[in-house]
Amino acid sequence: MSVDFLHWLPAYLALGVAGGFAAGLLGIGGGMLFVPLLTWLFEAQGFARASLVHMALGTSLAIIVFTSISSARTHHAKGNVDWSIVRGIAPGILLGGLVGGWLAKQLSTTALAMLFAVFVSYSALQMFLNAKPKPTRQLPGALGLAGVGTAISALSQLVGAGGGFLSVPFMTWCNVNMHRAVGTSAALGLPIAIMGAVMFFIGGRGTVDLPAGSLGFIYLPAFLGVLIPGVLMAPVGARLAARLPVATLKRVFAAFLFVLAAKMLHSAWLT
Known part of the structure; x- marks a missing residue:
């Protein structure tokens, strides 16, 4: 273990604590953080600046594979995962992962950062406005859910997230209870993250100027430093989510996304 890794280890551990807690609380896999x-x-x-966001995306998705397992288990134990929705959306995740992974390889760091900010801001706005869906609105059929899964998976690869920034608003828009939407989103984050991590591993192979310790666009020292506290904190956030009132959970979710979108947009502007 290098001296440089030990120097940055406290920052990675702190990020793991915050991201794991957010994964459990908001069902977003921690990627938005x-x-x-x-x-x-x-x-x-x-x-190297040209690979900064690509490496952040790939490393984030690799971490989310494990935080999603931890978070989803806790939500499932509390009865807040709708597995029928997971089964309906899952077929589209494979196609979306292939499309999103290919697109991410083609886009520049600046383009990816701006895309992150735009989609996260949109999700935050939907939650902040707390628009009430029509009482009669329901989830689409099997084909519609597969299409939704494709879109969510593709966009998740481009922003390095488990899909909660889209799947939670989508499910609540279809009159799924907020707690159940968060729990189901946590379960959906696992296949989305697996697809994303594989695509960024493949896409980064052969890229020049990557730091030592990289597997494609996955930076192993950051992965290991964030992973352990992230997995430990995800159940803590999930337990708190089950006790919070829906309105409070939506406000937390929206405020969280607004702040992170602003930071990413600022980074894109300076790049």
Whole structure:
């Protein structure tokens, strides 16, 4: 273990604590927090600018594979995962992962950062306005759910997230209870993250100027430093989510996303 890794280890551990807690509380896999802060940490370490966001996305998705397992288990134990929705959306996740992974390889760091900010801001606005869906609105059929899964998975690869920034608003828009939407989103984050991590591993192979310790666009020292506290904190956030009132949970979710979108947009502007 290098001296440089030990120097940055406290920052990675702190990010793991915050991201794991957010994953359990909001059903978002932690990626909305991991991506902008990993980008900042990688930039501070002097990594090649052309690969900064790609590495943050790939590392984030690799971490989310494990935080999603931890978070989803806790939500499932509390009866807040609708597995029929998971089964309906899952077929589209494979196609969306392939499309999103390919697109992420083509886009520049600036384009990816701006895309992150736009979609996260949109999700935050939907939650902040707390628009009431029509009482008769329901989830679409099997084909519709598969299409939703494709879109969510593709966009998740582009922003390094488990899909909660889209799946939670989508489910609540279809009159799914907020607590159940958060729990189901946590379960959906696992296959989305697996697809994303594989695509960023493949996409980054052969890329020049990646730091030592990289597997494609996955930076192993950051992965290991964030992973353990992230997995431990995800159940803590999930237990708190089950006790919070719906209105409070929506406000927390929206405020969280607004702040991170602003930070990522600022980074894109300076790039």
